[in-house]
Amino acid sequence: MIQSEKPTIMDIARLSGLSKGTVDRVLHNRGEVSKKSYDKVMAVIKELGYEPNVYASLLARGVPHRIAILIPEHGPESFWALAEEGIAKAVEKVGPLGIVTEVYDYNQRDAASFRQACSRLLESEPSGVVVAPMFGFDTQILTSTLRERSIPYVFFDTKQDDEGYLAYFGLPEYKSGYLCADQLTLDKSAAEVLLVRVKRDPLRQSDPTVIRRAGFMDYMSEHYPGCIVRTLFIDPYDPERTDQELDEFFDAFPGTTHMAMFNSRIHLIVPWLERHPGRVTRVVGFDNLKPNMAALSRGTVSVLIAQHPDEQVSLGIQALSDHIVFGKQPVRRDNYMHMDILTRYNAEYY
Amino acid sequence: MIQSEKPTIMDIARLSGLSKGTVDRVLHNRGEVSKKSYDKVMAVIKELGYEPNVYASLLARGVPHRIAILIPEHGPESFWALAEEGIAKAVEKVGPLGIVTEVYDYNQRDAASFRQACSRLLESEPSGVVVAPMFGFDTQILTSTLRERSIPYVFFDTKQDDEGYLAYFGLPEYKSGYLCADQLTLDKSAAEVLLVRVKRDPLRQSDPTVIRRAGFMDYMSEHYPGCIVRTLFIDPYDPERTDQELDEFFDAFPGTTHMAMFNSRIHLIVPWLERHPGRVTRVVGFDNLKPNMAALSRGTVSVLIAQHPDEQVSLGIQALSDHIVFGKQPVRRDNYMHMDILTRYNAEYY
C-alpha cells in the first residue's frame, strides 16, 4: 500500500465480518445494505480512520470525472478571459487526476440563454459544477436541482444566498472599495475626484460594484470629508462619445486630479488619459487585464487592484476536485481572496 | 482506462510481439532485454505515444515517494516558520498522491551542521529534494551528488548557480528593493530616510538583502536624488541596545521621517516606533510575519512587501511532485514570484 500501514477495504471487510462488496456499497452509499451492516461498517471505518486509496479507486473506476463550469461568453481581453486562464491552470493540476472540465457559456445579457446553458449542463450529468452567478433567480433554480442530485457546486466572483454550496471564492467587495480609495489618495493631494462608471444594461440583475462603491465612499468621508467626488457615466461601446464626455467633464471641472473605476474597464479611459498627459495625477482601477497592465507599466494608471478571477476559478475547481476525488471538505466555505496592489514596479510578476 | 483510449503496456506488448514483462523492463530500462526487442518496443511506444498510467504505476509500486526539505532551524515567528507553513500546505495537496515530506534542519550559522544535514538527507535516499541554499559551497557538493544519483532538486528563496536544478522559486531581489523605495516615498515627502540593518554574523556566506538594497538605492537616486539615506545597524538579540541606538540616531537626525528594513525583522523596531508615535510618518518592511502584520494593522508599519516563502516552498514541492509522479517538466525553470504590497486595508486577506 502507498502509506505503509493504511487500512484497506479488505481490512474493513474482515473486521466487520462482511465482504468487500458490502463495504464498497457502504462507502458509496448506493444502497442494498441493511442498516445493521451499514452501521457496523461505518463504525469500523471510523475506528480505523480509513481513507480510500485514490489511485486504486481512479484506476478501477475507469471513467473520468467531469466538472462543468458556467461563465458568460466574452471577448479575449476581459475579466472572463482571465477566468478562463484560471480554468486552464486548474486543468493542468487536476487533469492528471483524471478530471476533465467542460465550459458552458451564455450571453451575459440574456437570462434565457443562461437557462439554456443550465439545462445543457444538467443533461451532461457532471460530477461537480463551478458557477459565477449572474442571474440570481435562475441560478437558484440550477443549484436546487444540483442539490437534489447531490452534485457539489462552488461559486466564484459573486456569492449566492444559498445553503448548499461547497465553497465560494471571491473578493471582499466592501474592503476592495475601501482599499481603492486608500490607494487613490496616498499622495494626500486629492481634492476633486472623478469616478467613471459604465452604463449598465437595465436587464442585468446585479451590479457587483455597488458594494465596492460603498466602501470607497466610506473611506473618503472618513479620511477626506472635504474632497469632492463626482461621477461620470460612459458607454463602453462608444469610445468617441467617451472621449467627448471626458473632455466636457474636464472643461467643467478642471480641478479634477484623481480618477478611479470600479470594474475592469479602466482601459476604456486610457486613450483619453494619454492624450492629456499630466491632467490627472493619480488613477486607480481594477483587474489585471492586458490593456490595463500595459497602461500601468506606461504609468498612465497608478494602481490596479487585482482580484484574480483566474485564481478564483482555479481554486474553485481544485476544491471541487478535492471533494470529488478525495472526499475532502474545503477548509473554509467562504474564501475571501487577497486583493493585490499592482503598481508598475511589481506588476510584471503577476 | 482514465482517458478513454490510451494505449497500455499490453497494447505495446501485443504490437511488438512480446510480453508485458519485457515491455516493463524496457520502460524502466533495467536490462535483461536484447537490443532487438528493446528497439522494437521503443518503436511501438513512440508510435502509439504511450504514456504510463500513473495510478496503476503508483498502486503497483507500493512504497511512497519521499521529498526531503532542507531549511534552517528557526523560532516560531520567523521567515522560516512561514516556509514551514507552506510545507504543511503542500503536504495537504500532494499527500493524497502518496508523497511524504521530511524536513532536515540545520543551524543557520554553522556550516558543519549544514553538511551533517546534507548527509542525513542523502542517506535517506529521497525521490526529490527542496533546498534553500545558505552555504553556497556546501550546497554545491550536495547538488552534485544529487545529480549523480539523478535525484531531482529545486531551490527556493536563494538560487544557486548550477545547471541541474529542476526549478527555482524566489523573489526578484533587485525589483523588490526598487518597489520598496517606491512604496516608501509614495507620499512624496521623503527628505531624510533611515535604513535599519541587522548586524550579521561574519560567518554567514550570503546576505540576500544586498541586491535588494541596490534596487532601493537606485530608485532613490533616480527619483529623489536630493534625499538623504542613512543606515543604522542594530543587534537583533539586544532590544534595549536597539532602542538606545534609535534614540541616539533620532537625536542626531531629527529630520528623519521615513524608515525601511530589507529583511523580515521590521518588528524589532516596532516597539520603539510605538513609543514615539508621529516621529516617523512612513515605514516599509518585508514579510508577513505575525508581529509584522500586527504592526501593520495598528498602522505602525505602512507597508509590508510579502515574498511569501510559504508559496515558494509549496510550489517547489508541487513542482517536484509533478515531476516525480507525473514526469512533468516545470513550465518555467526560474520562477520569480509576485511581491505583494500589504497595507492595513488588504492585509487581512493574506
Place this chain on the structure above:
DNA sequence: TTTAATTCCGTGCACGGTAACGGAAAAAAA
C-alpha cells in the same frame, strides 16, 4: 556433441478498489 553458464523472456500474482451478477436469506403474498 554434450553440458554448463548466460542471456532473455513469459507467466502470474499483487496493489486497492469498482461494480456486475447471481444466489441466499428474509419478508410478503398466496
Place this chain on the structure above:
DNA sequence: TTTTTTTCCGTTACCGTGCACGGAATTAAA
C-alpha cells in the same frame, strides 16, 4: 405452508503496472 418478491450480501472479473520466479533460448565451455 408454499410460493413469490424483495432485500441483502458474497463472489468474481477487471483496471494498468511492477516485479519475482522459473523456464526457454542462446552462447560458452567441456
